[in-house]
Each structure stands twice: as structure tokens, then as C-alpha cells.
Amino acid sequence: MARIRLENIAKSFGNHMAVGGLDIDVADGEFFVLLGPTGAGKTTTLRMIAGLEKPTVGRVLINEVDVNAWGPAERDVALVLQQYSLYPRLSVRDNLSFPLRSRIRGLTQPEIDARIDYAAKTLRIGHLLDRKTDRLSGGEMQRVSIGRAIVREPQVFLMDEPLSALDAKLREALRSELKDLQMRLGATFIFVTHDQVEAMTMGDRIAVMNKGRIIQVGKPQEVYSHPVNTFVASFVGSPVINLIAGQVAGNAAVVSPGAFELPIAGGGREGRYTFGIRPEDVKVEQGAPVVARVHDIENHGIEKVVTLRIGETLVRANVPARVAIGLEDEVRFGWNAEKVMLFDADSGVNIRAA
Amino acid sequence: MAVVSSSGQRLGNRVAIAAVVVITIIFLLPIYWIGSTAFKPRNLATTAPPTIVFQPEISPFVKLFTKRVQLKPNEKIDVANAPWWEQMIFAGGERISRTGKGEIQLSGYPDRFINSLIVAITSTVLAVGMGTITAYGFSRFKVKGEADLLFFILSTRMLPPIVVAIPMFLMYRAAGLNDSHLGLIILYTAFNVSFAVWLMKGFIDEIPREYEEAALVDGYTRLEAFRKIVLPEAATGIAATAVFCFITAWNEYAFALILTNKKAQTAPPFIPSQIGSGLPDWTVIAAGTFLFLLPVAIFTFLLRNHLLRGMSFGAIRK
Ligand SMILES: Nc1ncnc2c1ncn2[C@@H]1O[C@H](COP(=O)(O)OP(=O)(O)OP(=O)(O)O)[C@@H](O)[C@H]1O
Ligand SMILES: [Mg+2]
Numbered sequence: 181m182a183r184i185r186l187e188n189i190a191k192s193f194g195n196h197m198a199v200g201g202l203d204i205d206v207a208d209g210e211f212f213v214l215l216g217p218t219g220a221g222k223t224t225t226l227r228m229i230a231g232l233e234k235p236t237v238g239r240v241l242i243n244e245v246d247v248n249a250w251g252p253a254e255r256d257v258a259l260v261l262q263q264y265s266l267y268p269r270l271s272v273r274d275n276l277s278f279p280l281r282s283r284i285r286g287l288t289q290p291e292i293d294a295r296i297d298y299a300a301k302t303l304r305i306g307h308l309l310d311r312k313t314d315r316l317s318g319g320e321m322q323r324v325s326i327g328r329a330i331v332r333e334p335q336v337f338l339m340d341e342p343l344s345a346l347d348a349k350l351r352e353a354l355r356s357e358l359k360d361l362q363m364r365l366g367a368t369f370i371f372v373t374h375d376q377v378e379a380m381t382m383g384d385r386i387a388v389m390n391k392g393r394i395i396q397v398g399k400p401q402e403v404y405s406h407p408v409n410t411f412v413a414s415f416v417g418s419p420v421i422n423l424i425a426g427q428v429a430g431n432a433a434v435v436s437p438g439a440f441e442l443p444i445a446g447g448g449r450e451g452r453y454t455f456g457i458r459p460e461d462v463k464v465e466q467g468a469p470v471v472a473r474v475h476d477i478e479n480h481g482i483e484k485v486v487t488l489r490i491g492e493t494l495v496r497a498n499v500p501a502r503v504a505i506g507l508e509d510e511v512r513f514g515w516n517a518e519k520v521m522l523f524d525a526d527s528g529v530n531i532r533a534a
Numbered sequence: 535m536a537v538v539s540s541s542g543q544r545l546g547n548r549v550a551i552a553a554v555v556v557i558t559i560i561f562l563l564p565i566y567w568i569g570s571t572a573f574k575p576r577n578l579a580t581t582a583p584p585t586i587v588f589q590p591e592i593s594p595f596v597k598l599f600t601k602r603v604q605l606k607p608n609e610k611i612d613v614a615n616a617p618w619w620e621q622m623i624f625a626g627g628e629r630i631s632r633t634g635k636g637e638i639q640l641s642g643y644p645d646r647f648i649n650s651l652i653v654a655i656t657s658t659v660l661a662v663g664m665g666t667i668t669a670y671g672f673s674r675f676k677v678k679g680e681a682d683l684l685f686f687i688l689s690t691r692m693l694p695p696i697v698v699a700i701p702m703f704l705m706y707r708a709a710g711l712n713d714s715h716l717g718l719i720i721l722y723t724a725f726n727v728s729f730a731v732w733l734m735k736g737f738i739d740e741i742p743r744e745y746e747e748a749a750l751v752d753g754y755t756r757l758e759a760f761r762k763i764v765l766p767e768a769a770t771g772i773a774a775t776a777v778f779c780f781i782t783a784w785n786e787y788a789f790a791l792i793l794t795n796k797k798a799q800t801a802p803p804f805i806p807s808q809i810g811s812g813l814p815d816w817t818v819i820a821a822g823t824f825l826f827l828l829p830v831a832i833f834t835f836l837l838r839n840h841l842l843r844g845m846s847f848g849a850i851r852k
């Protein structure tokens with residue numbers, strides 16, 4: 181097992197910088213998630229760890245050893261991709277044994293069989309072993325891909341959106357299976373995704389990336405409750421956080437004077453801000469201070485996400501499904517003053533986060 | 535509506551099938567002509583209208599492979615004890631020429647045929663091999679001036695080759711490559727390799743590089759990944775490219791005529807040279823041509839599955 185450290189890594193393709201100034205320290209046995217929108221540089225980062233791409237500057241360290249000069253084979257990492265992970269025209273069993281037959285491993289046939297058995301049992305793919313890979317469903321394929329990583333017993337598992345191509349149900353199932361597996365193996369996982377739900381549910385820690393840079397690293401709860409800027413705030417969490425432009429006056433957030441004024445805990449220096457409040461912290465109830473009209477309703481099963489309109493301003497709120505509510509109804513709402521985030525109106529930086 | 539359109543479709547299918555049948559017949563007609571002439575007695579080869587029904591015989595093939603001399607007016611021949619295939623030759627007023635030791639003298643055809651095989655197979659292997667490796671390099675690595683290099687490679691095919699025939703002849707004479715297998719092999723390889731590079735690049739570009747990268751991460755070297763992953767995936771492209779290169783080398787006539795005359799001569803310039811003077815024996819020409827068609831037919835037949843896939847999925851489609 182291994183600790184992975186990236187030191188001031190940058191990677192340019194031509195004069196386009198894909199990744200810049202990256203510092204990451206992944207602890208041994210940690211489930212580390214790289215989260216970010218498309219083009220953020222997640223795959224590039226992963227490929228540099230795997231040795232498929234050389235950093236333009238900076239160092240990659242595995243267990244504190246500089247591996248920049250090592251090829252992928254020597255790094256002893258396993259890679260699972262979204263697709264093209266399995267060799268076509270080989271059976272599942274041959275796919276699983278392929279990495280084990282490499283000369284650098286020099287395993288005997290009984291050892292190979294034992295490892296395949298173990299992986300097949302762990303992932304419940306025993307019945308698929310003699311199938312050709314093009315006869316597998318998407319979920320089975322990804323299971324086998326993960327199996328091909330497991331049999332290697334590598335130092336690190338690198339996964340690049342392994343679940344993205346699957347349907348929602350399967351993704352959910354494999355999500356918990358993967359997390360389970362990681363805990364049982366006690367292995368270091370670096371997991372790339374653009375799906376914040378995956379990141380929140382699986383990660384021990386999350387690194388949120390954007391445009392080749394790391395914006396914030398932290399435990400899921402930290403990233404969720406204390407995003408360092410509006411980008412992280414709106415990227416993490418569903419339904420999306422409300423970002424509302426307004427002023428601070430004393431202990432109140434003033435969005436539109438007289439019509440939309442609500443308290444904020446701790447107050448702040450007077451001036452223009454962007455207020456952040458998550459929909460679950462917006463309370464629709466009788467007797468609340470602000471009057472609004474119902475602009476839109478989305479049903480999410482046990483909850484509704486209601487969009488409220490106050491003049492020009494729209495605010496999303498979570499409302500229990502049983503509450504009867506109709507479009508254009510007049511409602512009142514308030515918010516949890518403790519949960520209001522203050523972002524600089526220009527830079528979007530959270531002025532309260534460290 | 536649905537009924538009409540489906541019966542319309544069926545009609546369309548039938549028309550398409552009929553068209554395919556007609557076109558196939560048109561394409562096969564010359565081959566039938568050659569094939570039937572190769573089994574005709576000499577006096578039926580040039581009848582007008584052509585003889586369709588006849589007793590096939592293999593005398594043209596016997597003549598193709600042997601040297602013969604005219605029977606002298608009162609030469610005594612032991613017809614009864616001669617082998618059956620020589621008796622057919624007697625009927626034509628000839629006998630097979632023999633050495634002093636009584637061994638049958640072969641015609642030039644078998645050697646020319648073997649020359650054709652040597653030259654075509656070797657140059658195909660070389661062109662496809664070099665083309666595949668070059669295409670892999672272009673496809674997978676950053677090559678400085680890649681577009682220019684690829685264009686240059688292609689541009690070698692833009693000139694009709696016969697334009698350089700005389701310079702080639704002079705160069706080959708100076709280099710001592712005239713009438714040598716090596717000379718033709720070099721020529722055909724050079725001619726085919728540009729084509730092979732382009733064709734193979736199309737096929738290799740379509741193989742996701744993730745497969746190789748997975749192999750690299752799994753502990754294999756670049757070369758092992760190439761051999762174990764890329765080659766099997768590229769088999770279709772390799773087969774298609776090989777067929778094209780083989781056909782080009784096998785059929786090449788002009789340079790073979792100019793650059794070879796005996797030792798390394800291939801079948802294409804040899805066969806028409808047998809028309810000779812006097813009345814040509816078309817059945818022998820047809821027999822030589824018929825045999826000459828077979829290797830390409832067999833080669834293509836063996837690779838037909840690959841070819842079909844190559845046509846529908848590979849670079850040729852574009
Ligand atoms: N081989 C390459 N050549 C040139 N540019 C590249 C290459 N690979 C990546 N890039 C660029 O680098 C940037 C980061 O790409 P990367 O694939 O790492 O993003 P990502 O976060 O994985 O995105 P996605 O979620 O879409 O997979 C992108 O702007 C991309 O266009
Ligand atoms: Mg990616």
C-alpha cells in the first residue's frame with residue numbers, strides 16, 4: 181500500500197496548460213476523490229500518477245520515492261477507465277490473467293488461478309469467467325475491469341470515472357460495492373469523477389479541481405459546509421446552492437430593501453456580497469419574514485424543490501412532499517442564519533473560510 | 535402504407551440482387567473465357583462463334599510446362615508405350631523434348647511462376663511489415679512534421695510509375711540489380727510501402743490507445759503491448775493491406791518487362807512472350823494465365839472474412 185504525493189505538478193500540451201501548480205498528498209489507505217467539471221485536468225493528473233504522461237514540471241512520489249523516471253509498469257498501479265478497459269477478443273478469465281502473465285510478475289499458474297478465484301468471488305463474476313468481453317453488460321464489464329485491477333494487488337488503484345457510463349441504479353450499487361471493497365482491501369484509491377454525489381458518498385477526502393488547478397481539498401462535509409468559493413459551493417451539493425447578490429447591513433443580509441432582508445449569524449463588514457444558502461436551509465413556513473411567489477416546483481420523491489420568486493430574485497427551497505403548494509401561490513420563507521455563507525461579490529471567495 | 539412500403543422494399547431488394555448478379559456475370563465472363571480456353575483442344579480455341587460445349591482436356595497444361603519439338607515427317611514414335619499425357623502432344627504433331635539422358639525438358643513457365651511468388655510474397659511481407667510499424671509510429675507518437683511527412687509518403691504515388699522507368703532501368707543497370715529478385719523486391723516494396731502506411735494508419739488510428747496503455751500499466755513493455763494488443767486488433771487491416779500489396783506486386787507488368795529478362799523474370803512478362811511468332815497457341819496462353827490467377831484468388835479467399843470487415847469498418851470506407 182502506498183502514499184502518493186504530487187509536488188507542484190504542472191502539465192502542458194503545446195502551450196495549453198492542462199494542469200498547473202498541483203500539490204496533493206494522498207495518505208496510505210485513503211479513498212481520495214478528484215472532482216471537477218469536464219476539462220478540469222482530472223484525467224491528466226491520474227495519467228501522470230500512472231506514468232502514462234510525464235509532468236512538465238514537478239515530482240510524483242510514491243511512498244516518498246520520486247518515480248518521475250519510472251515507466252507505468254514499474255509503478256505498480258492499477259488503472260480502471262470508463263471504457264476500453266478490457267481487451268476485446270479475450271475471455272473474462274484471460275482479461276483477468278493478462279496482467280498476471282506479465283514477465284515482471286513471474287507468477288505460476290496456481291497463483292494466477294488463486295488470484296482470479298479470489299477476485300471473481302469478491303466481485304461475484306465467477307459465472308462470467310468464460311465469456312467473451314463483448315458479451316457483457318456495462319455493469320459486468322466494469323466489474324471485470326475492477327477485477328483486473330484487484331488481481332494485481334497493486335500499491336494504488338487509479339480509477340477514471342469507472343461508473344460514469346452506467347445507468348443510475350447500477351451506479352449506485354457499484355458505488356457502495358467499490359467503497360466496501362476499498363475498506364476491505366485497505367488500499368489507496370484515487371478516484372476521478374465529475375459526479376459530486378459519487379465524490380460525497382465515497383471519498384474520505386475530495387479535491388475539487390477546475391481549469392487545471394485544485395480549488396479545495398477536504399473531507400466531504402467540509403467541502404460541503406465550508407466551500408472556499410462560489411465555484412466549489414455550486415459544484416458540490418444537489419439541488420444547487422442559492423447564490424444571491426446583496427449587501428450586508430448590520431446583522432442582516434439585504435437583497436432588496438424592505439422586501440428581502442434576512443438575518444445572518446455573526447454579521448459582517450458592510451458592503452456588497454454574494455450570499456450562499458443551500459436549499460435545505462431555506463424554510464418555507466407561515467409567519468416567516470419574506471413574502472414570495474412560487475415560480476416552479478420539481479418533485480423529488482419525498483421532497484419538492486420549490487423555486488421562489490421575490491421580485492427579480494429566485495431562491496430554491498426544499499419542501500417536504502406532503503406540503504400542498506401550487507404555482508404562483510403566495511408563500512413566506514426565512515433561512516437558517518447560521519448556514520448563510522458570505523462570498524466576496526467580485527472574486528467569489530468565501531470570506532469566512534480559512 | 536406500411537404494406538406498400540414493405541413490398542416496395544422487397545422489390546428494391548430484388549432489383550439490387552438482380553443488378554449484383556448481372557454485374558458479377560460481367561466480371562466473371564473473362565475469367566470463364568480464360569478458364570474454358572485453358573481446357574480446350576487447340577482447334578476449338580479460336581472458333582467463331584466460340585465453342586461452349588467440348589470435351590475438356592489438359593493438353594494445354596502439359597504444353598505449358600514442357601518444351602516441345604515438331605515431329606519430323608517420318609519420325610517413328612512409340613505411341614503405345616508413351617505416357618497418356620504425351621500421347622495428347624503427339625496428336626498435335628509435336629513431341630516433348632528430352633535431354634540426352636531422357637529427362638523431360640521443362641518450359642520457362644514454372645521458374646517464372648516461382649519468381650513471381652518469391653517477389654510478390656517477399657515484397658508484400660516487407661511493405662506490410664514496414665508500413666504497419668511506420669503507421670503505428672505516426673499514429674501513437676508525436677512526430678515532428680507529421681502531416682508533411684505523411685504527405686511526402688503519399689506523394690510518391692502521385693506520379694505514374696512508368697514515368698521513371700528509364701531512369702530506373704539505368705540506375706538498376708549501374709547497381710547491378712537488373713534481372714535480380716532483389717531488384718524487383720526493392721521496387722515493389724518501395725512502391726507498396728506508401729500505400730501500406732496510409733492504409734494501416736487508418737486502421738491503427740481506430741484502435742483505442744487505452745488498450746495499449748492498460749497493457750503498459752499492467753506491466754508490459756511498449757513492444758509487448760504492440761505485439762499482444764495492437765497486432766491482433768489490426769489483423770483485419772493487415773490482411774486487407776496485404777491483399778492489395780500482393781495484387782499490385784503480382785500483377786506488375788511494365789517494370790518486370792523492363793528490368794528482368796530471364797533469371798528473375800516474373801510470369802506477367804513471360805506469358806505474352808509465349809505468343810511468339812507464327813500461329814499462337816491460345817490454349818497454352820490461357821492455361822498460363824489461368825494458373826497465374828489462382829494465387830491471388832486463393833490468398834483473397836483465405837482472408838475474405840478480414841477483407842469484408844476491413845471494407846466495412848476500416849479506412850477504405852472513408
Ligand atoms: N493529449 C492531449 N493533448 C492536448 N490537450 C490535452 C490532452 N489531454 C488533455 N488535454 C487537455 O487538457 C485539459 C484537461 O483534460 P483532462 O482530460 O485531464 O480533463 P478531465 O478533467 O479529465 O475532463 P473530463 O471530465 O472531460 O474527462 C483539457 O483542456 C484537454 O483538452
Ligand atoms: Mg477525464
